[in-house]
Structures are given as structure tokens and as C-alpha cells.
Amino acid sequence: xxxxxxxxxxRGHIVxxxxxxxxxxxxxxxxxxLYGFYVIAHGELGPGGGFQGGVILGxxxxxxxxxxxxxxxxxRLSQKVSDLLSSTGVLIYGGIGLLCxxxxxxxxxxxxxxxxxAAFASHLGIxxxxxxxxxxxAAVMITIFFETARREDA
Amino acid sequence: xxEFIAGKYNYWIHVTLMMIGFYAIIAKGNLIKKVIGMxxxxxAVFLFYISISKVKGGTAxxxxxxxxxxNNPLPHVLILTAIVVSVSTxxxxxxxxxxxxxxxxxxxxxxxxxMGGERINAQR
Amino acid sequence: xxxxxxxxxxxxxxxLLSAVIIPVVGRNNTxxxxxxxxxxxxxxxxxxxxxxxxxxxxxKISYWLGxxxxxxxxxYVVDYLNAFVLIVVxxxxxxxxxxxxxxxxxxxxxxxxxxxxxxxxLFVAGLMGIVITGDIFNLYVFLEIASLAGYALIAVGRKRAxxxxxxxxxxxxxxxxxxxxxxxGYLYMVTGTLNMADLRDRLPMxxxxxxxxxxxxxxxxxxxxxxxxxxxxxxxxxxxTYAPSVVSAIMAATxxxxxxxxxxxxxxxxxxxxxxxxxxxxxxxLIVLALIAIIAGSVLAVAQTNLKRMLAYSSVGQIGYIVLxxxxxxxxxxxxxxxxxxxxxxxxxxxxxAVGAVVYKLGIEEISGLKxxxxxxxxxxxxxxxxxxxxxxxxxxxxFVSKWYIVLxxLASDMWFIVPxxxxxxxxxxxxxxxxxxxxxxxxxxxxxxxxDDAPLGLLVPTMVLAGxxxxxxxxxxxxxxxxxKAANMLLGGV
Numbered sequence: 001x002x003x004x005x006x007x008x009x010x011r012g013h014i015v016x017x018x019x020x021x022x023x024x025x026x027x028x029x030x031x032x033x034l035y036g037f038y039v040i041a042h043g044e045l046g047p048g049g050g051f052q053g054g055v056i057l058g059x060x061x062x063x064x065x066x067x068x069x070x071x072x073x074x075x076r077l078s079q080k081v082s083d084l085l086s087s088t089g090v091l092i093y094g095g096i097g098l099l100c101x102x103x104x105x106x107x108x109x110x111x112x113x114x115x116x117x118a119a120f121a122s123h124l125g126i127x128x129x130x131x132x133x134x135x136x137x138a139a140v141m142i143t144i145f146f147e148t149a150r151r152e153d154a
Numbered sequence: 155x156x157e158f159i160a161g162k163y164n165y166w167i168h169v170t171l172m173m174i175g176f177y178a179i180i181a182k183g184n185l186i187k188k189v190i191g192m193x194x195x196x197x198a199v200f201l202f203y204i205s206i207s208k209v210k211g212g213t214a215x216x217x218x219x220x221x222x223x224x225n226n227p228l229p230h231v232l233i234l235t236a237i238v239v240s241v242s243t244x245x246x247x248x249x250x251x252x253x254x255x256x257x258x259x260x261x262x263x264x265x266x267x268x269m270g271g272e273r274i275n276a277q278r
Numbered sequence: 279x280x281x282x283x284x285x286x287x288x289x290x291x292x293x294l295l296s297a298v299i300i301p302v303v304g305r306n307n308t309x310x311x312x313x314x315x316x317x318x319x320x321x322x323x324x325x326x327x328x329x330x331x332x333x334x335x336x337x338k339i340s341y342w343l344g345x346x347x348x349x350x351x352x353x354y355v356v357d358y359l360n361a362f363v364l365i366v367v368x369x370x371x372x373x374x375x376x377x378x379x380x381x382x383x384x385x386x387x388x389x390x391x392x393x394x395x396x397x398x399x400l401f402v403a404g405l406m407g408i409v410i411t412g413d414i415f416n417l418y419v420f421l422e423i424a425s426l427a428g429y430a431l432i433a434v435g436r437k438r439a440x441x442x443x444x445x446x447x448x449x450x451x452x453x454x455x456x457x458x459x460x461x462x463g464y465l466y467m468v469t470g471t472l473n474m475a476d477l478r479d480r481l482p483m484x485x486x487x488x489x490x491x492x493x494x495x496x497x498x499x500x501x502x503x504x505x506x507x508x509x510x511x512x513x514x515x516x517x518x519t520y521a522p523s524v525v526s527a528i529m530a531a532t533x534x535x536x537x538x539x540x541x542x543x544x545x546x547x548x549x550x551x552x553x554x555x556x557x558x559x560x561x562x563x564l565i566v567l568a569l570i571a572i573i574a575g576s577v578l579a580v581a582q583t584n585l586k587r588m589l590a591y592s593s594v595g596q597i598g599y600i601v602l603x604x605x606x607x608x609x610x611x612x613x614x615x616x617x618x619x620x621x622x623x624x625x626x627x628x629x630x631x632a633v634g635a636v637v638y639k640l641g642i643e644e645i646s647g648l649k650x651x652x653x654x655x656x657x658x659x660x661x662x663x664x665x666x667x668x669x670x671x672x673x674x675x676x677x678f679v680s681k682w683y684i685v686l687x688x689l690a691s692d693m694w695f696i697v698p699x700x701x702x703x704x705x706x707x708x709x710x711x712x713x714x715x716x717x718x719x720x721x722x723x724x725x726x727x728x729x730x731d732d733a734p735l736g737l738l739v740p741t742m743v744l745a746g747x748x749x750x751x752x753x754x755x756x757x758x759x760x761x762x763x764k765a766a767n768m769l770l771g772g773v
Binding site for chain 2: 045049051148
Binding site: 202 | 415418419422433441448449452455460463466
């Protein structure tokens with residue numbers, strides 16, 4: 001399986017050794033990540049939400065991996081960190097649900113959280129869950145890509 | 155008769171796509187093509203769900219003073235979940251295919267079966 | 279805050295959150311992963327016992343997720359049927375997790391043991407979710423969680439044939455789940471609701487509509503593949519044979535039973551019994567398929583030389599019993615079918631765990647490898663024998679109790695032709711088990727059987743517990759029979 005960045009075949013469209021590809025990627029990735037956060041945050045008002053924003057965030061790291069090298073990406077985001085991030089998002093989600101139980105309501109009944117009136121607490125609860133989902137989805141997308149793109153002798 | 159075909163065109167599209175995907179799963183020998191067929195099959199079902207959520211004359215389901223009818227947002231939410239399930243299934247399938255490739259050296263189903271793929275009790 | 283009233287949701291949340299905690303905690307030490315797994319499955323078992331207690335004293339429990347009232351919100355409903363199946367699943371999960379420590383050390387690579395426990399807990403969480411939910415789309419989601427975890431569990435071992443078996447199971451299982459999704463879509467399209475109780479109220483006036491019948495057809499086919507009813511059983515023998523022993527044990531004992539539970543829910547709670555008997559006579563088709571499954575499973579099992587493959591084909595036959603009892607749709611037969619859910623889990627669990635102990639000590643899975651083990655591994659072979667005679671249906675064992683109920687139910691429906699089929703299959707079961715038992719106790723071990731002592735205690739104790747329960751619930755059958763009877767009554771007529 002070819003590793004992006006190291007392949008020296010004649011297929012010129014590989015982003016690997018091109019200065020242009022790397023520069024454009026370096027310029028675009030922060031905007032893509034900002035857009036990903038925007039999609040997570042505005043899921044209740046328009047198309048979007050946790051899963052979609054998480055995929056966009058994951059895609060930004062995958063773009064980095066494609067433009068540079070898989071080892072460089074791994075150095076920035078080690079396996080331990082991505083495993084921990086995937087667990088953290090699910091724990092945020094479950095934790096908010098359990099907090100609602102502790103606050104006296106049913107599971108995931110955000111209205112009962114002590115954060116102001118019921119509508120505002122509901123809004124914040126959904127917001128928290130979406131952030132958790134986004135973190136997990138981004139981490140899982142990155143993990144899947146790294147595991148499938150690894151060198152075979154690894 | 156024309157009403158039957160033209161009036162229900164969303165169902166026709168959904169059924170056609172579904173059968174294309176189903177055919178790909180059954181008839182193709184390459185493992186990746188089967189996964190692609192599975193994806194097409196699932197996407198057809200998602201299209202069906204989304205197509206039934208449109209209400210004639212409805213607008214986007216966000217509260218708006220001048221709106222009379224809203225589209226139904228529930229099938230969209232169901233399909234979000236189903237898309238996540240589909241992505242996870244594709245990820246597991248691809249991971250399996252990578253391991254199969256490392257073990258057998260090929261991803262053509264008939265070659266794997268010829269190597270005794272399912273009959274060999276080989277422990278490595 | 280009374281924690282007991284949140285038990286319906288905690289029984290799912292605890293395994294789910296623990297499944298993601300395990301990769302963090304057990305990163306370098308697989309022992310912690312095992313401790314967490316055992317603790318979590320034990321707590322799920324205790325919670326499910328408490329749920330049954332509440333149902334017996336207060337009636338049906340209904341838990342509104344997020345506080346939203348059904349039919350707008352997702353509702354978790356616990357009644358006799360739910361609580362019964364929950365206890366079975368939780369108990370088997372606990373026993374197998376006790377067994378798992380030594381067994382996975384031999385059969386799975388070191389660096390995959392922690393992810394194994396994590397996926398195991400996800401599998402258990404998915405199964406419990408299927409059992410406890412009262413919302414039909416939630417059923418699909420948990421079905422997919424359990425199925426995906428199952429595909430991963432089958433492929434985690436060292437055998438390369440397991441990979442193709444898992445891939446086949448994945449493709450077939452996803453087609454089945456997509457059929458179920460399509461059925462849910464059709465039902466939603468005509469009724470506008472996803473809640474099972476609400477569907478039960480709204481569907482009767484729509485029974486003549488083609489959309490509802492198509493939805494029912496999709497549900498039946500999709501769920502029949504998940505529970506491996508003949509002829510949709512083709513994935514099962516390879517999946518059970520090549521998976522690690524722990525995975526074969528838990529999947530044989532729980533996954534197909536939960537699929538049977540889902541089919542019962544759809545056939546008798548979402549669609550009323552009149553639909554299955556008069557409007558679309560699907561019960562007749564299911565009776566025929568179940569009878570073919572019973573015979574085909576036993577015949578194919580006789581022809582096998584690999585122990586696990588033989589037990590897998592035998593499972594196909596036993597699932598035919600469960601569907602037969604359900605399709606006869608009278609009180610006695612349905613009680614027998616529900617009892618068989620418990621009994622078959624105990625029997626097959628004991629058999630697969632005993633085979634796992636043999637694989638641990640001897641490293642081979644062939645029937646010929648058991649020759650003469652009666653003296654070398656007395657306790658393991660005793661458990662295997664108990665499981666075997668239970669499967670045949672000897673009185674005083676659990677196998678006899680459920681077969682008796684189903685025979686009585688068949689006679690109550692005037693379908694006397696079922697009785698010779700059941701007798702024939704019991705005879706075939708006796709054939710393939712007795713030749714193994716004869717080999718165990720009356721033959722001389724050959725070269726591969728030169729071992730000194732029995733399997734270690736960590737493997738023996740769970741196996742003996744399950745085998746002991748095979749006898750206990752065969753003698754004291756009135757305890758599960760009363761619960762199963764109430765559940766059958768509720769499915770067939772009451773609410």
C-alpha cells in the first residue's frame with residue numbers, strides 16, 4: 001500500500017512532495033477546524049450537529065496526514081492521545097446523563113440541571129452532548145484512517 | 155398508469171438503487187466491491203426515509219412566524235443515526251478486509267475459497 | 279434520589295461507559311480490564327434480578343428517557359418477558375466473563391486482550407439494550423451495536439478462517455439489519471410513531487394495508503437471519519467454529535436468543551396475535567421452517583468431526599424449537615419456547631465452556647481428541663456429559679422440561695405430526711452425543727491426550743455452575759416456568 005509523501009511514482013497528483021500542496025494544507029487546516037467547531041455548535045439551528053462536525057474535524061487531520069507524512073501526523077497526535085480522546089467524548093455524554101440523574105430527573109433530562117431555568121439548562125445540556133459526540137467522532141475517524149493507512153510491517 | 159410511475163418516482167428511485175446495491179453484494183467476487191454494494195444498498199434506504207419526510211408546501215423545520223407547514227424533521231434524525239451505523243459497519247468491514255489481505259494475499263472471494271479459506275483450521 | 283427507579287437505564291449505561299473506560303485503565307495491565315468486566319457484568323446481573331423483583335411486585339415498569347413522555351420520547355419498558363431474558367443474558371455474560379481470563383490468554387494475542395474486554399462489554403450492553411427498549415428504532419440501534427461488536431469478537435482470535443467467517447456474517451447481518459430498518463420506515467410512514475405500545479394501538483385498523491404487510495415481511499426476514507432460523511442460518515456454523523471459545527460460548531448462549539426475543543416482540547406485541555394467525559398466516563410458515571430446522575440441525579450435526587461445528591449445527595436445531603413453540607401460539611407452547619430460551623442458554627453455555635476447557639488443555643477441537651478424557655479431565659467431562667444428556671432431553675434435566683412443554687403445546691393445537699419430528703430429533707441428538715460420551719469414558723486416550731490433570735479452576739468453576747444449573751432447573755422447573763408462563767400469557771392475550 002503506498003504511503004502518501006514517500007511514493008516516488010510518476011503519478012504527479014500525489015500531494016506528497018509538492019510545496020504547493022503542503023502550503024495550501026497548512027493554510028486551510030485551521031479554517032476547516034474552525035468550520036468543524038461551527039458545525040458542532042450550530043447543530044440545533046441548521047444542518048449540523050455532533051457527528052457532522054466531528055467528521056469535519058477528523059477530515060482536517062486526515063488532510064494533514066495526506067499532505068505531510070503519516071509519521072509526522074503520528075508525532076503530533078500519538079495513538080495514546082487519540083484513544084483517550086475517543087473515550088473522553090463518550091464519557092462526557094454518559095456523564096451528563098448521569099449528572100441529570102443526580103440532579104433528580106430521568107437519564108438525559110437536561111431540564112433538571114441546576115443551570116438556570118429549564119430551557120436554558122436544556123440548551124446547555126444538548127450543547128455538552130454534541131461536544132462529546134464531536135470529540136469522539138473526530139478521534140475515531142483519525143484512528144480508523146491511521147490504522148488502515150499504516151505500513152504493513154508496522 | 156402514468157400517475158403510478160411518475161407520481162411515486164421517489165419510491166422507484168429508491169427501489170432501483172437498492173436492487174443495484176443488492177446485486178453488487180451478491181454477484182461481485184471482490185470483497186471491496188461487496189462492501190461498496192452494501193453501502194449503495196444502505197444509501198438507498200436512507201434516501202427512502204428522507205423522501206418521506208418532505209411535506210408538500212412545507213418549509214425548513216425551524217420556527218418561523220410566516221410558516222404554515224413544516225417538513226418532518228424526525229426521519230432526518232433517524233437517518234443521522236443510521237448513517238453513523240453504516241459508517242461503523244464499513245469501517246469494520248474494511249478492517250476485516252485488510253487483515254484478510256495480509257493473511258491470504260488476495261481479496262477475490264473465489265481465490266480465498268480455493269485456498270481453503272473457510273475450511274482450514276490453521277492456527278498461526 | 280432513588281437509584282432503584284433508574285435501574286432500567288443503568289443496566290445499559292454501566293456496561294457502555296465501562297467499555298470506554300477499559301481502554302484507558304487497562305492500557306498496560308490486562309488484569310484490571312478483567313476485574314472491571316467481571317464487576318460490571320455482576321452488577322448488571324444483580325440489577326436485572328432487582329428489575330424482575332419490581333415487576334413481580336408492582337407490574338410493568340416504564341421509564342421515560344430524558345423525561346419525555348412517549349410516544350414522543352424513547353421509553354424503556356420492563357415486563358415479565360423482558361426481565362426474564364435480561365436475567366438470562368446478564369447471568370451468562372457474568373459466568374463467561376469469569377471464565378474468560380484464562381481462556382483468552384491462550385487464544386488471543388496479548389495486545390488484543392484489553393480491546394477484547396472492551397468489545398465484550400459493548401456486546402453485552404447492546405444485547406441488554408435490545409431486550410429492554412420499548413421503541414422500535416432504538417431496537418435497531420442496539421441491534422447494530424451488538425452485531426458490530428459480535429463481528430469484531432469473532433475476528434479477534436488467531437485463526438485466519440475466522441476472518442472470512444466474520445466477513446460473511448457482517449455482510450449477511452448488515453443486509454438483515456437494513457431490512458429491519460426498511461420495515462421500521464414503512465411502519466413509521468403509515469402510523470407516524472416509533473413507540474411499540476403506540477404502534478400496537480394504531481396498527482389494527484391498517485392490517486389490510488399492503489405497506490404494513492410488507493413491513494412485517496421485512497421484519498420477519500431480517501430478524502430470522504439474526505436468530506439463524508433455517509434457511510438463513512448459513513453464517514452460524516463458520517462463525518461459531520472459528521471464533522475463540524469464549525466468544526462461541528457467549529454468542530451461542532445469548533445472541534440468537536435475543537434475536538428470538540426481538541422476533542417475539544415484533545410478532546406479538548407490535549403486531550397483535552390475530553395478525554400472525556389470521557391476516558398473514560405467518561405462523562404456519564414458521565412452523566414448517568422450524569420443523570425443517572430441527573431435523574436439518576440434528577442431521578448435519580451427526581456428520582461433523584469438529585466439536586464446535588457439531589455444537590453449532592445443534593444450535594440451529596435448538597433455535598427451531600424456540601421458533602416452533604412461539605409459532606404454535608398457545609399458552610403451553612409459548613411457555614415452552616420461553617423456557618427453552620433459558621434452558622438452551624444453560625445447556626449450550628455449559629457445552630461450549632467445556633469444549634473451551636478441552637481446547638485450553640489439549641489444543642485440539644476434534645471429537646477424536648476427547649477419547650478417554652473421562653479419567654484425565656473428570657470434572658470437565660462430567661459437565662459435558664450433563665450438557666449432552668440435557669440436550670437429548672432426559673427427564674430431570676432442563677432439556678426435558680422445555681421439550682415436554684412444546685410437545686404438550688403441539689398436542690393442544692391438534693398438530694400431532696410435530697411430536698414424531700421432536701422424537702426423531704431427540705433420537706439423532708442421542709446418536710451424536712452418545713458416541714462422544716462413549717468415546718470419553720470407554721476409550722483409551724491416544725498420543726495427544728497425555729495430560730496430567732484437569733483444567734484450571736478458573737475454567738472449571740463456571741462450567742460446573744452452568745452444568746449444575748442444567749440439573750437444578752430441570753428438577754425445580756417450577757421457578758422459571760411460572761415466570762415464563764406469565765410472560766407467555768401477556769404476549770398472547772393480555773397487555
